[in-house]
Amino acid sequence: MQISGAQMVIEALIAEEVEVVFGYPGGAIMNVYDEIYKQRSFQHILTRHEQAAVHAAEGYAKATGKVGVAMITSGPGFTNGVTGLADAYMDSIPLVVISGQVPMSLIGTDAFQEIDAVGISRPCTKHNYLVTDAADLPRVLKEAFYIARTGRPGPVHVDIPKDVTAQIATFDYSKEVELETYKPTTKGNARQIKKAIEAIAAAKRPLLYLGGGIVSSGAADLVREFSKMTQIPAVETFMARGTLRFDDPLLISMLGMHGFDDRVTGKLSEFAKNAQIIHVDIDPASVSKLVHAHYPIVGDVKNVLEQMMPLAKEQIDPVRYAPWLNTIANFNKLHPLSYTEEGDRLKPQWVIERIGQLLGDKANISTDVGQHQMWTAQFYPFSRPRQWVSSGGLGTMGFGFPAALGVKRADPERVSINITGDGSILMNIQELMTAVEYKLPVINVILNNNFLGMVRQWQTLFYDKRHSQTDLSIQPDFVKVAEAFGGVGYRVTTKEEFDAALKDAVEKNVVTIIDVVVNRFENVLPMVPAGGSLFNMMLEYKEK
């Protein structure tokens, strides 16, 4: 089939069964947009900012497990999208992001809207391509989707010069990908697995430490089966919320965020220093990166668990861990996750718990970044994987709303809620327009404390209350903002008002903002000061 490069992009997206593309047109990508205009196979959602297009594709990918697709133009279109690429890279989200580039003859001449896009995306993508010949496009696009979704998933960026999208060449989209230099390991080493199970069977106080890879590999059901069978208690990382049901008696709570990164471990030399560690990871570079693993197992956690199951059934005696479970139950009694109601103002934690009580499993929850994000991870009753969509690694303010749009597009039957702060929401508020145009009725719940709360908390605790540039007392009228775009807004100061607003928002078939006035000086606890050890955890703090 002899077709243009632009037509090849469309044909490849159809072959990959893409149902939605999030994007924003511009000069260098116009040939492709002309073909988008002519086709009826997939929907294109026009966000109002390229960053939002990539975040929406992330939200879609997180909710479905499929590869999310975003399309942007060269120069500023591309650089606006970079935050999304970096975010997806840090959180291992499968994306294919296609950008336009100036024509080949102009590359390197500082042409209008020219930037070295692959040079910029190289350190924040799993892989990238600059396509210099339309004949390469079918192979490149096939590889891009394959690389994005296999192994440790991640974003792949494909940069296509304008003349390449106009060039005619043969389109032959193969079924198979043959990459000599990329063969991700998926099965675990049988001998290591055998040793690991023996170590668990001999242990007195085993603990499952569940990470985000369980969600991306679709292993949550197996994990539930494994923990039930062995009666080993579990903690979840931030990225793994929803792996076990919130009311599972074996689920202790959330442990920091993100694998063994600095926010979980604190001071490395003090982290679990008496424990033997079995680390299962699809990425060999993550095993023993920061914390030494005594039993490293490289492989897809779903396959590894399938391999472990029969051995565990034979060798692990669940009764053995009963005293350990008792000890943990006592910890939970001594230091339960809690907050105290005081004064007239709503507590942000109450708002999150209340959303959970009213909607529970019926809602998908996205967040922005800050205190509201931590409280949501702590207090929302998650009951399934992919219910929770949040920027864990990069910590991108402005992620939540566009991500929630992608989630709503992926899972329209459920309510899509973006729990956000008065700082974060302003970082992609223009997406109200996208939500209205495409009838994606996301509910934005602003936990409004008139502060950049997380930074304010650190300033309170470690900078002697010098609240430098974090006071957001001057704010727009969020109700009017919502209305100006054609949405609905609510300003809420009491529990009754919140219940009424949420009920109304769920019934409205249009995007909403619920602006909840909350206690200004609430802190996220427990917390570990940067560089401190987990033994120095701050469990309570009273504002003086």
Next chain:
Amino acid sequence: MENARRVISVIVLNEASVLSRIVGLFSGRGYNIESLTVAPIPDSKYSRITIVTAGSLRVIEQITKQLHKLIPVLKVYEHADLVEKEMAMVKIPMNESLGDIEALAHAYNGRIVNVGSDTLIAMVADEPSRVGHFLEAIKRFHPKEIVRSGSVALER
């Protein structure tokens, strides 16, 4: 742990921007490159990159794992038992003793390779530490220019 000198060979697909992927990984993750040698492997679509670096065992392990994660990387060898060579060329004014220079170069597996009207060029090819010794010793002949290559290495 002490920062040991290591030689890593990386076999990569011969394609655009592959070298910047490798070099970018080192700079982006704060690893050090002491020297770098790249050339295509004859009759193949691959190139061989020889990198001399320094770091603790843990850092070196991370470097090799991160290199392996790059899509166009076929193999990563972290050499233990190897034959390693470097070369150097030195430009020396003609008023020095040719015989002495020839003898010195000869001791380090080299010779005079070019004689011009004002200067001559001597080259050596030897183990990195010995090339270092040669460059120390050649100072007495007042070299005007010195060029030193990166290492190439093969497992024994």
